[in-house]
Amino acid sequence: MLPSKSDHRAHLxxxxxxxxxxxxLFISALFTGIYLNHQKALDQELKGRAQALFxxxxxxxxxxxxxxxxxxxxTPGMVSNPYLQSPDITASNGKTYTKKNPALMxxxxxxxxxxxxxxxxxxxxLRPLNPGNAxxxxxxxxxxxxAQGKSETILKEKNGNATYYRYMAPLFVEESCLSCHADQGYRIGDVRGGISIRFNIEKMERALVLNKLLLALLFTVTLASLLGIVFSLVGSLKKKLAAAEETIREMATTDELTKLKNRRFLLNRLAEEIERATRYRHPLSCIFFDADHFKEINDTYGHEAxxxxxxxxxxxxxxxxxxxDILGRYGGEEFLMILxxxxxxxxxALAERLRQAIEHQTSIADHPQIRxxxxxxxxxxxxxxxVPQPDRSVIINQADAAMLEAKKAGRNRVGIAP
Structure with a gap:
């Protein structure tokens, strides 16, 4: 049994x-990957810039x-480093020079x-000599x-209308540092402090927002286009499946040679018509007929004839x-007409008209001698x-018996069941 049209629609x-x-899912994963990759590249660029500065x-x-x-x-106005011992010296030419240590520089x-x-x-x-370095x-x-072993720290922070990228890495005590910081108890290799880098990334952040919007737009357009293609293909497939289903249904109910309805269809339809006739109290007739001397035609002229x-x-x-009326090939040279x-x-009267029309038919392809x-x-x-409602086989048998009686009476005539 073929699936119903509603089943096909549900499957499609x-x-x-x-x-x-x-x-x-595919498009979402693709564009999410593109966005994350872009974000990662941007973060790496910012981090690389900060590390280079550091x-x-x-x-x-x-x-x-x-x-x-x-x-x-x-020079006039220049203040000596108050955290250094004897930061100033006077040269032989009388000029004064002041020391710029690494921190001050x-x-x-x-x-x-x-x-x-x-x-x-x-x-x-955490323990600065200069309060300005707090x-x-x-x-x-x-x-x-x-102090816990981390090697760097990164932060993006908003300050007013601007966004800043902040990077910080540690400074370790070296031998040259002890001249100023030995009194604080540091030893070589200790984390003495750190240097933080800060720069404005507002333009980059705006570009990133614009990139998000463009990606969202491209995602929407791509998704809509692909879904449009899919639904177009599904619609086309639906039409082709409907046509194929109709062809299959037609093949399942059609006799290949005569293109009339086949025996299965005739039996099912006759059962329906008997039930309908019983329900609405309407008459129903059947005509059963076959070709006379058909075996002789096959034997004399061949099966193609x-x-x-x-x-x-x-x-x-x-x-x-x-x-x-419903006409079909019942089998072999037999035909059934449901009325x-x-x-x-x-x-x-209809059977008689049909008998005469067949008798007067002379246009047998390539065999004008056949009558x-x-x-x-x-x-x-x-x-x-x-009463009661008969089975479909009863009516067919009655029509078949009437036909056989007509054949006994000489063929090419109409027999009527009692």
């Missing part, structure tokens, strides 16, 4: 929903420390960078984490059918007089 709907979910500062400080600090001419470079708007960095410690909240948490005879009878019978709401007299006739049997079921 489930298929469309399932493939849509697969596409949704390393530049470290190298600069190391150069200063290797020379034991750098003396510069003390770092702070002054940071001030210049801050004024230029490029970046900021801050040297700090840590803020981010720096304090970073310094505490360094016999096939042409059957097709000719089929075409002729179709020409005599009314819109409500809903038809009295015995009407059925007999064909057919013998008919008519049976009628009338709910007003027939």
């Amino acid at each position: 709907k489930r298929f469309a929903v399932n493939i849509s979910m697969v596409i949704l 390393n530049s500062i470290i190298i600069t400080r190391k150069w200063n420390a290797l020379h034991g600090g750098v003396f510069v001419e003390k 770092t702070r002054e470079i940071s001030e210049i960078a801050d004024k230029e708007g490029a970046f900021q960095f801050h040297i700090t410690s 840590p803020d909240t981010f720096e304090r948490q970073a310094l505490l984490s360094f 016999g096939d042409e005879v059957l097709k000719t009878i089929s075409t002729t019978a179709q020409g005599q059918c009314r819109l409500t 809903p709401e038809t009295e015995r007299e009407q059925a007999t 064909i006739t057919a013998t008919f049997g008519v049976a009628c079921y009338s709910p007003e007089t027939t």
Whole structure:
């Protein structure tokens, strides 16, 4: 039994929903991967920039420390480092020079960078000699984490309308540091403090937001396009399946040679018509007929000629059918015609017209010498007089018996069941 159309629609709907979910998951995973990869690349770029700045500062400080600090001419307004012992010296030419140690040099470079708007960095410690080097909240948490073995700390923070990227890594005590910090109890290798880097990433954050919007738009367009294609294909598949199903149904109920309805269809339809006739108290008639001397035609002219005879009878019978009549090939050279709401007299008259039409048929393909006739049997079921409702085989047997009696009487005539 073929699936119903509603079953096909349900299967196609489930298929469309399932493939849509697969596409949704695939596209979501793809674009999520693109976004996360972009975010990762951006984070790596920011981190690399911060590390480069940090390393530049470290190298600069190391150069200063290797020379034991750098003396510069003390100009008007310049304040000597109060945390150094004897920071000033007077040269033989009478000029005064003051010592810039690594910490002071770092702070002054940071001030210049801050004024230029490029970046900021801050040297700090949990125990700073200079109160100006005291840590803020981010720096304090970073310094505490360094004491636990962490190598770096990163944070994005909002400050007003701007977003800043903050990076901090530890400073370790080296031998050159002890000249200033030995009194604090540090030993070589200890975490003495750290340097925090800070720079504005607002433009980059805006670009990232724009990129999110573009990705969301592209995701929506891609998803809509793919789903549109899927539903278009499903719609096309639905039409093709419907056409294929209709073809299969037609093949399942159609005789291949004559293109009339086949025996299975006739039996099912006759049962339906008997039930309908009983319900509405309407008459129902059947005409059973077959080709006369069909075996002789096959034996004399061949089976191809016999096939042409059957097709000719089929075409002729179709020409005599009314819109409500059901005609089919019952088997071999036998045919059955179901006549809903038809009295015995009407059925007999139709059988006679059909007999005459077949008798006068001379257009047998390639065999004009063949003359064909057919013998008919008519049976009628009338709910007003027939009780109880008969089985379909009863009516067919009655019509078949009437046909056989007509054959005994000489063929090419109509027999009527009592």
